[in-house]
Amino acid sequence: MVGNILEMRSITKLFPGVRALSDVNLSVRRGEIHALVGENGAGKSTLMNVLGGVYPHGTYSGQLVFEGEECSFRTIHDSERKGIVIIHQELALVPYLSVGENIFLRNERSRGGVIDWDKTHRDAAKLLELVGLKEGTRTAVKDLGVGKQQLVEIAKALSKNVKLLVLDEPTASLNEDDSEHLLGLLLDLKAKGVTSILISHKLGEVVEVADSITILRDGATIETLETSSGDIDEDRIIRGMVGRDLVDRFPRREPRIGETAFEIRDWNVYSPLSPDRRIVKDASLTLRKGEVVGLAGLMGAGRTELAMSLFGRSYGVRVSGSAFKDGRPVELRSVRRTIDQGVSYATEDRKTAGLNLIGDICENITIAGLGKVAERSVIDRDREAKVAEDFRSRLKIRSTSIRQKAGDLSGGNQQKVVLSKWIFTMPDVLILDEPTRGIDVGAKYEIYSIINQLADEGKSVLFISSELPEILGICDRIYVMNDGRIVGEFPREEATQEGIMKCIMQSVRENGNGKH
């Protein structure tokens, strides 16, 4: 079998009450980059867990043939021994150990049970060179950025003589540069004969590097596309993922923009870690009633820091500058007071900072505005349940009931709970930080619709996103931020992806990107 390194045939995997995979087929040719795409919950991770032995042989039905040999993996180590390495989204590195120690973790370079540190670091250095990471092998992993950690993971995989490398959303939290580097590395590895499976929501990069693309939907294989056939583009893939033509990825809205609702002037924020470092520099911006304003920029441009420093000084030290709400100066000293002033902020990281995952939907929705369903600190639980029910049906939160735990919901539905929570505080100004990150195409559309509805009600929305197409798709006006500064402003009509990127790049040339 020269052709296929991996054949997964009629894989079916059941969870209690759910058919996660039904009759899925996946064939990966030797030496190719094979992309696996699909909406969240389509079964991509489940399929890879079957491949990696996370779900042991016997808990699923179907055949798994690797290098022409039928395999029945019981543990992750069984699959790794065959040369299959899966790099998960949550990296499996030990933060306080060095790069070298991490690379050879559980595979230590040793003689007679004693670790040979010289060999460890010598071998690790060779691997780092291979993946193009210019760092010492004695550096602690916690001191590296996510992009570099990703490379350490790949180096670790290479140390195990990997034949099939699986990357689950490797670029989800990387900036453009790091993503480029990583994708380049995949192509290098391909030239060296390593086959890879790439799971990604970023269809642009999929089209760029993949040789073939398998689309999963609702736990079933829809089709496998060959990029060599030429006419594969993002829209073609999306059609397969959602099962229909997305005529419009963004819902329409007729903007009715009113007077200025919120304004900041000369906003400065210093880093809490090194109080001499300015993170936000003389930022000024205005939001008008009924307006959706985008805040574009690269990772690390200071957008989240700006937003969080506005939101009751949740980030930064030595915050200075003035803020105005409806023309009157406001103090935004604590989160509570900021919410009460009508300014709310939905964080970019819903799992670690947005939701109480062990709490139910109802508790999560009302927590920031409990005063509205309580009298003298006693909660009216009937009224509270009614509020939650209303949001559940209005925002179409797919769940068994308002008593379902937030942690059991899919990403898109979790995000809707977060939005409900902040809409319930009845803000005039709502700051949304990457509200569509990691959620599927269908749910994204619903989130955009909710944002449009808020704008129609006369609220102002500040929309932070790293995906330029969606910023262009839904915003009336766009600010561009780089290195802590607002470096450009575009009305909707004049904004293009190229224009915004050019604006960022020009600023990078002039000031650098967060280097000082």
Added chain:
Amino acid sequence: MGSIKDLLRNNVRQYGMLIALVFIMLFFQVATGGVLLVPMNVTNLVLQNAYVFILAIGMTLCILTGGNIDLSVGSVVAFIGALSGTFIITLDMGVGASIALVLAVGLVIGVWQGFWIAYARIPAFIVTLAGMLTFRGLTVFMLKGLTIGPFPESFQQISSGFVPDLIGGEESLYNWTALAAGAALALLFVLSESIQRGYRRRNGYESLPLPLFAAKLALTVGVIALASYWLASYRGIPVIFIVIGTLVAAYSFLTTRTVPGRYLYAMGGNEKAAQLSGIDTNRVLFLAYVNMGMLSAVAGIAVASRLNAASPLAGQNFELDAIAACYIGGASASGGIGTIVGAIIGALVMGVLNNGMSILGIGSDIQQFVKGMVLLLAVAFDVISKRRAR
């Protein structure tokens, strides 16, 4: 309907422990030849374990904030006993004034530890471990290593007194006051539940379907009837029973129905998210420990009153009993999950095990072993069943 199903699923652990408690009681009832549930023994069970109930209530709040425990409560109980003894016996101060004073001291202890934990952000484990040592040291210092006693009659009444039978008098077979109180409580419960159900139906809120509602009422009334019968057949309502009952009701209300209560769960569930929702989590944590200091003082008074002495050895391992009760009753070791009623059930499980095994003449060595295994298995069952569910 979906929400009722989800609610049952979310609380399955607590119901599980309640059923386990019933089985444990049945087992010992049979094994002891009916001695366990003799009215006198039931009353004694409550009196013996009063301190666990009181401490477990406070400990639940601490655990809810994020799995924080308080190791100092046993030593604080002893310290409060020593203070009470010094005030009342040595200095001959009034009982009322002394109680007010030691409660205030409990509050100050709570403020002291709460400050280090919530504002200086020193791990609770360390602050209260320090408290465990320092307050034990202060106790021994204050009592010069000696036990002092006895307390005056009025102080003893707190833990060994009964509400006098005003209706039936001394000679009657049953304590009519206890029966009347039980009937009143049952009536009050049925009335308030019915009114609430009517209100919910009228306003289109979700309410329990009739069979379930009837079953809930019947079960609660049955438990109240049984409890009041037991108490009435012996000497009536113990004073400490009223204290515990009031605390359970008040703290159940606090945790399930009020804004501060909800903040406890929100903080334990995800502290960062709670902060970004406008909750002052430092304050919540601080108040949980202030409260724990207060309740430790209440338990300290109860224990001193029951021992009828202030002893430098009082309160040893009480913290472990309270913590175990919370975990057996379904509290999560990482916070955000747990209820007052659950902790009470947990305390009862431990109490019945203790009491039942003592009646059977099983030594304290075996008792300790069994309690340890129960704690481990209860939590292991919880953790494993949760992992299954995923």
